[in-house]
Amino acid sequence: MEAISDIGGGISARKIDDKTMILFFGPQHPSSGHMRIILKLDGDVIIESDPDIGYVHRTMEKLSETKEWIKNSVLFERLAILDAGNVTQAYIIALEKLLGIEPPERALYLRTILSEINRISSHLYGMGIFAIMLGSSTGYMWFFGDREIMVQLAERITGSRLTHTYHIPGGVRRDVSKSFFEELEKGLNYIEKRLRHYEIMFVNNPVVRSRIENVGILSRERAIDLGVTGPNARASGIDFDVRVEEPYGAYSFVDFEVPVYKEGDALARTFQRMDEIRQSISILRQLSKSIPEGPILNEKYLKLFTPAMKEVLEKDKRIKFPAIFTSLKPPSGKAYGRVEEGRGEIFFYLESNGEPKPYRVRVVTPSFRNSILLKYLPVGYRLADLPAIYGSIDYFPPEADR
Amino acid sequence: MMAIGLLEFIKNLILWPPVFYMLIAPGLITIMILLIILIWAERKIAGRIQMRYGPLEISPKIGGAIQLLADLMRYMFQEIIIPRTVDTLPYIIAPIAGFVISMLPIAAIPISPIYFPSPVNNSIIVALALTTLPPIFGILAGWSSNNKFSLIGGARESFLVAAYELIIILSAIGAVIIYGSPDFTQAVSAQKDLWGIVLNPISAIAFYVAVLMATGRFPFEIAEADAEIVMGAYTEYSGLMYGLSMGISYARMFVYNLIFTLLFLGGWYPFFTVPGHTFFSYVIIPATIIILKALIVSLTMVFTRAIYARLRIDQALGGAWKFWFLFSIIGLLWGGAIVLLQGRI
Numbered sequence: 001m002e003a004i005s006d007i008g009g010g011i012s013a014r015k016i017d018d019k020t021m022i023l024f025f026g027p028q029h030p031s032s033g034h035m036r037i038i039l040k041l042d043g044d045v046i047i048e049s050d051p052d053i054g055y056v057h058r059t060m061e062k063l064s065e066t067k068e069w070i071k072n073s074v075l076f077e078r079l080a081i082l083d084a085g086n087v088t089q090a091y092i093i094a095l096e097k098l099l100g101i102e103p104p105e106r107a108l109y110l111r112t113i114l115s116e117i118n119r120i121s122s123h124l125y126g127m128g129i130f131a132i133m134l135g136s137s138t139g140y141m142w143f144f145g146d147r148e149i150m151v152q153l154a155e156r157i158t159g160s161r162l163t164h165t166y167h168i169p170g171g172v173r174r175d176v177s178k179s180f181f182e183e184l185e186k187g188l189n190y191i192e193k194r195l196r197h198y199e200i201m202f203v204n205n206p207v208v209r210s211r212i213e214n215v216g217i218l219s220r221e222r223a224i225d226l227g228v229t230g231p232n233a234r235a236s237g238i239d240f241d242v243r244v245e246e247p248y249g250a251y252s253f254v255d256f257e258v259p260v261y262k263e264g265d266a267l268a269r270t271f272q273r274m275d276e277i278r279q280s281i282s283i284l285r286q287l288s289k290s291i292p293e294g295p296i297l298n299e300k301y302l303k304l305f306t307p308a309m310k311e312v313l314e315k316d317k318r319i320k321f322p323a324i325f326t327s328l329k330p331p332s333g334k335a336y337g338r339v340e341e342g343r344g345e346i347f348f349y350l351e352s353n354g355e356p357k358p359y360r361v362r363v364v365t366p367s368f369r370n371s372i373l374l375k376y377l378p379v380g381y382r383l384a385d386l387p388a389i390y391g392s393i394d395y396f397p398p399e400a401d402r
Numbered sequence: 403m404m405a406i407g408l409l410e411f412i413k414n415l416i417l418w419p420p421v422f423y424m425l426i427a428p429g430l431i432t433i434m435i436l437l438i439i440l441i442w443a444e445r446k447i448a449g450r451i452q453m454r455y456g457p458l459e460i461s462p463k464i465g466g467a468i469q470l471l472a473d474l475m476r477y478m479f480q481e482i483i484i485p486r487t488v489d490t491l492p493y494i495i496a497p498i499a500g501f502v503i504s505m506l507p508i509a510a511i512p513i514s515p516i517y518f519p520s521p522v523n524n525s526i527i528v529a530l531a532l533t534t535l536p537p538i539f540g541i542l543a544g545w546s547s548n549n550k551f552s553l554i555g556g557a558r559e560s561f562l563v564a565a566y567e568l569i570i571i572l573s574a575i576g577a578v579i580i581y582g583s584p585d586f587t588q589a590v591s592a593q594k595d596l597w598g599i600v601l602n603p604i605s606a607i608a609f610y611v612a613v614l615m616a617t618g619r620f621p622f623e624i625a626e627a628d629a630e631i632v633m634g635a636y637t638e639y640s641g642l643m644y645g646l647s648m649g650i651s652y653a654r655m656f657v658y659n660l661i662f663t664l665l666f667l668g669g670w671y672p673f674f675t676v677p678g679h680t681f682f683s684y685v686i687i688p689a690t691i692i693i694l695k696a697l698i699v700s701l702t703m704v705f706t707r708a709i710y711a712r713l714r715i716d717q718a719l720g721g722a723w724k725f726w727f728l729f730s731i732i733g734l735l736w737g738g739a740i741v742l743l744q745g746r747i
Contacts, residue, residue, distance in 0.1 A: 023550050031629040044715065133629045135620065135712030141452030201709075207621045208711045383554070384714040387629040 020047065023383075027055050031133050031387045034397040037374060044382045051374035057401040064361045069095060069328045070321075072358065074165055076348075079365060080399040081162045083122040085114040085154070086341040092167040093248055094337030094348045098330035099169055101301075105250075106294040107171040112249035113184075113287050114157055114166055115339075116280040120191065121150035122342025123231075123273045123394075130270070130391030131202060134211050139202040146194050149187045156180050159318075168319065169328065171297035175317035181288040188281045195274060203270055212266035216377045216389035219264055228373060230344020230366045232393050235272040236264035242340040254286045266392035273394075327356045343367055343394055367400035417681070419519040420509070427689050428660060428696075429508050436697060437652050438470045444704035445469070451708045477645035485548070485638055492546035497639060497647040500539035504653040507532040511660050512586050513689040515670065526584045529661055530574055536654055537563045537616075540625070543647070544635030555634025558715050559625040562615060565722035569612035569730045570658075576605030576733040577665045580740050590669030598666035601740060605733030606666040608726055610699075613662065615722065617655040619703050621710035622718055629712075655703060659696040667695050 023039045026032025034056040040048035060079065064072045076091050077084035089111055096102070103111070124147040131139025151161050157176050158164035166173050202208055218228070223236040233240060241258040243251045259275035261268035295302060297319055304322040305313070312320045330352045337348040344366025351360040370393055377389050415421060423429055442457065446465065449456025457466030484490060510528040512518040522528055537559055544556020578584055580601050581592040589598075599606040615622040626634035633639075636647040663669060670688030677683075713721075 021550065023554075030632060131711070135623060135627065135629060136710070137448060138452050138708050139711075141454060145453045205709070205711065207713055210717060211711060211714065382714060382716065384624075384627065384630050384712075 025386065026052075031390065033390075033395070034401070037378075037386070037390075039378075039383070039386070041383060044384075046378045046381055046383060046386065049375055049378045049386075051371055053371055053397065054401050056398045058398075060402045061361050061363060065358055068326055068356050069330065069358060070168070070325050072361070073167065074163070076363070077163050077165060078398075079346075079363070079402060080122075080341070080343070080367075080396060082125050083118050083342045083399075084163050085111075085118040085158075085166060086122075086339050087346060088165065088167045089115060089249070090337040090339035090341075090346045090348045091350075092169060092337070093339065094335045094350045095169050095328075095330065097335035097337070098333055098350060098352050099328065100331075101170045101298050103171045103298060104295050105292050106175075107296045108250045109253075109287055109291045110157065110172045110176065110296065111167060112251060112254075113284060113291075114154060114164065115249060116284050116287075117150050117154050117157075119342045120277050120280050121147045121154070123277050124150065126342070126391075126394035126396075127198075127202075127270065127273060130388075130394070131208075133387035133391040134208055136202060136205070136208055139198070139208070142194070142198065142201070146191060149190060153184055153187050156183060168297070168321075168325070170301050171295070171319070173319050175296050177317070181291075184284060184288055188284055191277065192281055195277060198274065203267070203274070209267065211385075211388055212270060212392065215266045215381060215385050216392060217263070217265045218373065218377060220262075222376070223264070226372050226376065227369055228344075229369045230341070231272045231276060232269060232344070232370055232373065234258065235261045235268040237262045242338050242345050246338055248337075248339065250287060251283075253290065254283050256283050256286075266388055269392045269394075329354055329356055341366055343396060343399070344370065363402055365399045365402060367396045368402070370395055371400050419517055422685075423508055423513075423519045424505070428511070428513055428656075428693055429505060432693060433505060433653055433656055436656055436693070436700075437649060438468065439697070440652055440656070440700055440704060441470050442467050443701055444707060447701075447705055448708040474645055477642045480641035482641040482643055487548045488638060489546040489548065492542050493638075494643075496539045496543035496546065497636070497643045497650070500536050500543070500650045501646045501653060503532075503539065504536040504650050505657065506535065507657050507661070510586075511657070511664065512590075513660075513670070513692050514685045515587055515591070515673070515688065517685050518587075522585075524584045525586045526574065526578055526589065526661075526665070529586070530571055533570075533616075533654070533658060533661070534563075534567055536650060540635045540650070543639070547635070547638040549638050551631040551633070551637045552635050554631045555625050555637065558631075559635060561715060561719055562622070562625060562722075565719050565727075566612040566615040569608055569722065569726050570616065572727075572730040573605035573608040573612065573733050574661070574665060576602055576608075576730065576737040579734075579737045582741075586664050586669070590664055590671070593668045594671055597668040597671075602666075602733060602737050604729060604736050606662075608730040608733050609662060609666065611726055612722075612730075613655065613658040614703060614706065615718065616658065617651045617703070619651075619655070620706045621713045623707075623712050624715050624718055627712055655700055656696060659699045659703075660692065662699055663692050663695040667699070 019042060021041045023041055024036060025039050026036040027034060036052040038050040038052060039046055060075060064075055067075060073088045073091055077088045079087050124143045128140050128143030131143060154164060155161045157174065157180065158166040159174060218236045220237040223233050223238055237260060239258060239260050244258055256279050259272055259279065261272050301322065304324055309320040309322065312318060332352055332354045334351050339346050346366055347364040349362040350358055353359045373393050374390065374395065378386050381389065425431060446456040457469035460466050460469045460472045484493065507529040509519055510522060510525045510532065512525065540559045541556045544552040544559065577598050578589065581589040583589060618626055636644060639647055670691050673688060675683035
């Protein structure tokens with residue numbers, strides 16, 4: 001926006017430009033989300049775009065310093081409720097590094113299964129919002145309706161639909177039964193079939209395609225300069241995925257590709273997400289075939305179990321926490337955790353001074369890194385392209401504001 | 403005696419063509435019933451495609467068919483908020499006048515070969531002229547609301563008006579020159595054997611698409627694009643005023659489809675009479691045939707919501723001027739060629 005100049009008497013004013021209009025897109029707008037974009041329009045063309053974020057800032061980093069280590073995982077999964085498994089996983093990976101403890105192999109597999117289920121549901125959610133921003137109500141209902149399958153599968157594993165709180169230091173909270181994998185296969189077959197329908201009805205629909213092809217082009221160099229992450233970067237030709245660069249969970253045991261597109265427009269970003277869903281389906285099939293039997297919590301913690309706890313674990317296949325979990329005291333030190341979330345890389349930095357509460361937690365979320373795109377991408381496009389660009393970068397304000 | 407005289411008077415008043423047309427069929431009451439059917443069908447069809455029920459809770463036994471009545475009742479009890487910064491008089495007038503005037507073309511649209519309110523020889527021209535009035539009130543609403551989103555909505559509406567009106571009028575002329583008369587009754591009787599859509603399919607398609615554009619159906623729902631400009635020109639409206647402004651596009655669509663039926667779909671043909679019942683034969687049967695045809699065309703128009711997304715304004719205007727305008731001129735030439743072939747010139 002223009003500089004605000006002092007016109008004397010302590011009153012500041014902005015010079016009025018006759019040819020342009022300033023439009024406040026949000027925070028109370030059907031498609032702005034919890035944020036405001038201040039637009040400068042020349043006719044119908046955006047000449048300046050200024051994203052104003054922070055409307056849902058919940059002081060998560062500071063708040064976490066007042067809570068015990070294990071309670072923080074419940075706090076952090078509120079960053080991105082529909083991708084909760086991945087967010088907590090990054091936090092728990094960092095915490096496990098501080099504690100010096102490793103989860104057993106079956107727990108790693110279960111974590112990765114939840115990660116991929118979350119990734120599919122996160123992508124379906126993002127594309128649903130994208131569809132309604134373009135006016136395609138059928139796309140919106142289809143994506144949201146089919147996401148229900150993934151949410152219910154996550155419920156079968158963890159016991160809750162959205163905020164799973166599944167990961168605990170040294171393992172996972174619940175085991176799954178054999179019948180779960182049959183249901184998983186059914187769900188995956190359904191999503192695989194539906195992906196073809198989405199292509200016919202939504203992506204290759206002539207109207208949708210004309211709206212998103214060559215809109216919001218992000219070049220490779222620009223993407224690197226702006227520090228963009230996740231599917232948005234991969235749609236601009238950057239071959240980067242934390243699952244490959246720094247494998248965690250069971251990703252080193254499976255075989256998968258990272259889809260990369262060169263075009264960098266809204267269409268490429270949509271296709272990239274569709275391809276990621278296909279890859280996730282393939283990963284889930286491999287995992288469900290090769291998942292090993294065994295404990296779901298590290299032996300070191302299993303030793304602390306009372307007979308009653310062991311009975312619950314035996315019978316219900318779920319962990320009843322030993323008392324030590326509420327007063328975990330990691331030794332002094334620093335650690336980080338990186339996880340490829342649905343929207344990109346999430347990074348946790350933890351610092352402990354040997355107390356039952358963290359000394360410092362720093363979170364860098366993918367949506368925060370991608371939010372800068374809203375300043376540079378819409379410039380030069382029309383007002384009607386703003387929802388198309390906003391939807392295609394899958395920006396999620398609660399995650400960015402922390 | 404008095405009672406019989408009064409009943410006779412009321413019967414004559416109701417059956418007086420201007421009253422019958424504007425109030426009963428195809429006017430206010432028919433349009434209200436059709437609004438309920440259309441909006442219900444739109445939501446039910448979309449629901450069917452989108453893996454959901456659509457409206458249901460209000461009346462589960464009839465599939466939620468009276469949902470719109472419940473919505474209207476809610477609108478009636480809702481406070482009508484008039485912002486302090488609006489230009490009050492045009493702000494209040496715009497949706498009311500817009501809704502009333504959107505039904506005005508009915509005065510010139512006959513639903514029967516012998517029974518009509520105003521026996522004009524140029525009824526097609528009068529009806530088409532009257533259909534061009536309601537968008538003015540949309541633009542007025544956008545201007546008087548003193549809101550940037552309303553202003554953009556009004557501006558988009560005015561751009562679209564310039565694009566679609568010409569296509570509608572050109573494609574109507576493409577049909578009129580075949581029938582050789584700007585009178586609906588003669589146009590319909592000329593379609594006794596062969597419907598206009600067969601005689602001049604190009605003009606019919608151009609007319610259909612232009613009506614989609616005129617009434618804000620998908621993919622041309624541009625002036626009220628909620629993801630971009632909230633509710634377009636009607637952003638600042640609430641309560642019953644909002645309900646009226648929603649009804650305008652449906653009422654306009656139905657009126658346009660009455661014209662489409664008379665020009666291209668053979669009007670009241672297949673026409674038949676029941677001996678001994680003059681009113682039944684010459685008013686009720688043709689009116690039912692026409693309204694049913696217009697309803698079916700309207701249903702195909704609301705169905706587009708479930709398929710398409712929304713175009714950008716530049717894409718819609720480019721398509722209208724670069725393609726559909728030329729297409730309607732081709733339709734006009736096609737009509738001329740048919741006249742030449744028939745050897746009437």
